[in-house]
Amino acid sequence: MTQFQTETTDTGIGVVRPVGRLNMVAAPRLRSLVAELVARGTARIVVDLSETESMDSSGLGALIAGLKTARQAGGDLRIAAARPQVEAVLDLTNLRRVLRPRPDVAGAFAGD
Amino acid sequence: MSRHRRTVWTGPGASSARELADRETVAALSPRVPLTPGLVGLRVLVVLTAVLGLNYVVWRWLESINWSAWWIAVPLVVAETYSLVDSLLFGLTMWRLRRRRRPPPPPEGATVDVFITTYNEPLDLVMATAEAAQQIRYPHRTWILDDGARPELQERAEAAGIGVITRSVEWAGRQRHAKAGNLNNALMTTDGEFVLILDADQVPDPAILDRTLGYFRDPQTALVQTPQVFVNVPEDDPFGSQAPLFYGPIQQGKDGWNAAFFCGSNAVLRREALMQLGVSRYVTEVELAVTRTLRTADRVLARARRGLDPSQTEARAALDAVAGAVARSRADLRAGAALADVTYRFQQQVDAAARRLVDADVTALESDLAEIAALSSELDAEEAGPAELDRAALARLAHRDWSPLGAVETVRALVRAIDVDRDDEAQPLMPMATISVTEDMATCMRLHALGWRTVYHHETLALGLAPEDLGTMLTQRLRWAQGTVQVMLRENPLVQRGLTPAQRLMYWATMWSYLSGFAAVVYFAAPVVFLVSGILPVQALSADFFLRLVPFLAVNQLLFYLIGRGKRSWRGQQYSLALFPVWIRSVTSAVANVVFGRSLAFAVTPKERQAQTRRPWHLVRPQLVVMALLVVAAVVGTVRMATGQASALGTAVNLVWVAFDLAVLSVIIKAVRHRGPQVEPAEVPA
Numbered sequence: 001m002t003q004f005q006t007e008t009t010d011t012g013i014g015v016v017r018p019v020g021r022l023n024m025v026a027a028p029r030l031r032s033l034v035a036e037l038v039a040r041g042t043a044r045i046v047v048d049l050s051e052t053e054s055m056d057s058s059g060l061g062a063l064i065a066g067l068k069t070a071r072q073a074g075g076d077l078r079i080a081a082a083r084p085q086v087e088a089v090l091d092l093t094n095l096r097r098v099l100r101p102r103p104d105v106a107g108a109f110a111g112d
Numbered sequence: 113m114s115r116h117r118r119t120v121w122t123g124p125g126a127s128s129a130r131e132l133a134d135r136e137t138v139a140a141l142s143p144r145v146p147l148t149p150g151l152v153g154l155r156v157l158v159v160l161t162a163v164l165g166l167n168y169v170v171w172r173w174l175e176s177i178n179w180s181a182w183w184i185a186v187p188l189v190v191a192e193t194y195s196l197v198d199s200l201l202f203g204l205t206m207w208r209l210r211r212r213r214r215p216p217p218p219p220e221g222a223t224v225d226v227f228i229t230t231y232n233e234p235l236d237l238v239m240a241t242a243e244a245a246q247q248i249r250y251p252h253r254t255w256i257l258d259d260g261a262r263p264e265l266q267e268r269a270e271a272a273g274i275g276v277i278t279r280s281v282e283w284a285g286r287q288r289h290a291k292a293g294n295l296n297n298a299l300m301t302t303d304g305e306f307v308l309i310l311d312a313d314q315v316p317d318p319a320i321l322d323r324t325l326g327y328f329r330d331p332q333t334a335l336v337q338t339p340q341v342f343v344n345v346p347e348d349d350p351f352g353s354q355a356p357l358f359y360g361p362i363q364q365g366k367d368g369w370n371a372a373f374f375c376g377s378n379a380v381l382r383r384e385a386l387m388q389l390g391v392s393r394y395v396t397e398v399e400l401a402v403t404r405t406l407r408t409a410d411r412v413l414a415r416a417r418r419g420l421d422p423s424q425t426e427a428r429a430a431l432d433a434v435a436g437a438v439a440r441s442r443a444d445l446r447a448g449a450a451l452a453d454v455t456y457r458f459q460q461q462v463d464a465a466a467r468r469l470v471d472a473d474v475t476a477l478e479s480d481l482a483e484i485a486a487l488s489s490e491l492d493a494e495e496a497g498p499a500e501l502d503r504a505a506l507a508r509l510a511h512r513d514w515s516p517l518g519a520v521e522t523v524r525a526l527v528r529a530i531d532v533d534r535d536d537e538a539q540p541l542m543p544m545a546t547i548s549v550t551e552d553m554a555t556c557m558r559l560h561a562l563g564w565r566t567v568y569h570h571e572t573l574a575l576g577l578a579p580e581d582l583g584t585m586l587t588q589r590l591r592w593a594q595g596t597v598q599v600m601l602r603e604n605p606l607v608q609r610g611l612t613p614a615q616r617l618m619y620w621a622t623m624w625s626y627l628s629g630f631a632a633v634v635y636f637a638a639p640v641v642f643l644v645s646g647i648l649p650v651q652a653l654s655a656d657f658f659l660r661l662v663p664f665l666a667v668n669q670l671l672f673y674l675i676g677r678g679k680r681s682w683r684g685q686q687y688s689l690a691l692f693p694v695w696i697r698s699v700t701s702a703v704a705n706v707v708f709g710r711s712l713a714f715a716v717t718p719k720e721r722q723a724q725t726r727r728p729w730h731l732v733r734p735q736l737v738v739m740a741l742l743v744v745a746a747v748v749g750t751v752r753m754a755t756g757q758a759s760a761l762g763t764a765v766n767l768v769w770v771a772f773d774l775a776v777l778s779v780i781i782k783a784v785r786h787r788g789p790q791v792e793p794a795e796v797p798a
Contacts, residue, residue: 061541
């Protein structure tokens with residue numbers, strides 16, 4: 001079962017860390033976690049993929065849904081610390097064209 | 113309702129049986145088509161048909177056209193060429209005819225959602241299908257996707273322990289995309305690995321999943337389609353509802369080329385394939401929308417600027433800021449920056465410009481208010497209250513839509529479009545294609561383009577209801593044809609990347625067949641022209657002509673006959689010509705829709721019979737006019753021959769032609785006279 005760890009940084013950025021596999025079973029949970037964060041006023045979100053072993057297209061779909069939710073609240077969603085398997089699905093679906101993975105969580109919103 | 117006999121898949125038994133099963137599984141999943149003696153014979157016939165057909169049509173173009181009557185001669189030779197291409201494409205389809213045998217057993221522990229799509233069908237009908245779906249043996253969850261959001265259906269489904277999915281709030285005020293939208297909505301709220309899609313009137317067999325899931329042992333398989341068969345159709349099938357040639361040899365032939373079609377119902381799909389399609393489409397569409405908007409942005413901004421009053425210097429400055437942001441976004445994209453980053457920066461810059469604009473207004477407002485306050489305090493020192501400003505309200509003013517920038521509608525739309533949230537759609541991911549009124553074909557083609565495989569499993573595993581009145585039938589055929597032509601115009605398979613040449617031609621073949629309405633008109637007109645005026649579209653009815661035409665027609669019919677193997681394919685042949693007004697309208701309306709943006713006047717196919725008080729002759733007026741013309745021409749032609757004004761040979765040939773045309777069109781009379789099952793009259797005591 002995929003676990004999700006969430007925290008808010010000092011600079012008010014929400015961090016969601018899926019632990020395990022981000023697949024079609026876990027994707028709805030990620031979507032609602034992001035929606036909850038945004039509803040509570042945290043519209044700048046980093047999805048920390050350092051503990052995410054693998055991801056399928058439903059997982060990518062949840063990232064896109066989260067991106068939409070954050071954008072519509074005037075914020076943004078970024079992904080960080082992706083492992084090679086996740087990098088590979090980003091390439092396969094061409095999603096890298098839209099979402100550029102950041103090397104680490106700390107720098108995800110650097111400069112913005 | 114009768115169930116079909118079938119062999120039951122037996123679980124693993126003795127080791128030899130298991131080996132055999134493994135070998136069968138490998139064979140069932142292999143993309144190779146076994147070369148049986150039957151297939152070799154078929155291929156010989158296909159080649160023969162092609163050679164004879166080319167021999168005839170090339171000669172027609174080069175040697176036989178009666179140029180003095182070009183106005184009928186050229187349309188006829190074009191129509192004949194159309195038919196030859198149709199026949200060649202049919203031959204190509206048959207080349208890799210694949211009769212799959214026993215399906216492999218389902219993979220262990222697969223999770224499945226069964227979707228029953230409904231909009232306005234009677235509740236009893238929906239519930240009957242849903243309850244049959246519950247009885248499907250393989251473990252699954254059953255959902256009714258009610259696009260009508262009917263509370264009574266919700267109640268009855270819940271009582272039966274069946275889930276109901278209706279559109280989420282995001283769909284309010286946005287394009288609904290009919291059945292494709294309904295399915296896309298449901299895909300976001302469920303999580304099964306596989307999805308079985310059923311129309312509201314397709315009652316599934318309990319074994320439907322056991323017989324289809326096994327094909328997904330191949331991780332590249334995205335879809336398994338089974339036939340659509342109708343139970344409420346009489347033996348002689350007056351409306352041509354059953355499609356034994358399509359749900360049979362044609363799908364089996366396409367299957368051989370890895371191009372088995374998705375037909376919207378009675379099919380199992382792999383969620384991963386659909387979601388992958390959704391994600392890659394999302395990327396394509398966002399990229400397209402952003403680059404297109406950035407390209408046209410200068411023009412939009414220049415127009416907005418011209419609309420400004422010369423005194424509006426702040427607004428002018430804000431527009432300049434937007435123009436600067438546009439230029440920077442273009443440069444960033446060219447440098448290869450990701451779309452989310454480019455658009456985020458763009459939105460930030462626009463927000464900043466809007467804020468500056470509001471701040472300037474507020475400063476002016478504050479100084480005005482200060483003056484008023486000073487004045488009023490001079491008048492009455494105790495009533496200075498109302499001059500306070502609501503800071504929160506002012507902050508809201510700086511929001512994109514409310515700021516003075518947003519007041520210019522075109523600028524607002526521009527700013528909205530340079531984003532990655534697809535604000536115009538209810539959800540960013542649309543796995544089922546929304547470019548056509550029939551979502552299935554476009555979705556399937558995109559799956560093939562991504563490299564997925566599809567399977568046609570030739571076993572009746574659901575029994576459906578066909579239209580029982582002519583009007584409904586015509587509406588349904590028109591919709592299918594329109595959908596197909598829409599896809600042909602919007603995403604022409606011949607130029608789609610990722611498809612194999614054979615896949616391109618398999619899609620093209622189906623689209624091509626919907627152009628038959630134009631050829632039909634020519635085939636009706638040519639004999640009438642000769643019989644009435646004596647004008648022949650060919651130079652002479654020479655021996656050459658017959659020696660080339662007759663063998664082609666004979667072999668072509670033989671091929672058809674052997675492939676049909678006793679199936680009733682004549683009904684289908686009749687309708688492909690007799691519904692010429694429907695096919696022509698489908699092309700003209702789809703062209704008007706795709707090219708000129710007009711509405712298709714799309715109608716949901718009613719599942720209930722339309723009230724039928726008198727025979728609907730008015731629905732087939734064009735066909736009746738053509739039949740009358742053919743009969744009159746036959747009479748005139750006979751008289752002309754009898755009085756020596758026309759040659760006996762020419763008249764005889766054209767009379768045979770007229771007889772064929774009338775035989776084709778006669779199906780229309782049958783259809784009009786047909787009455788669906790009548791309600792039993794109450795018994796009157798003697």
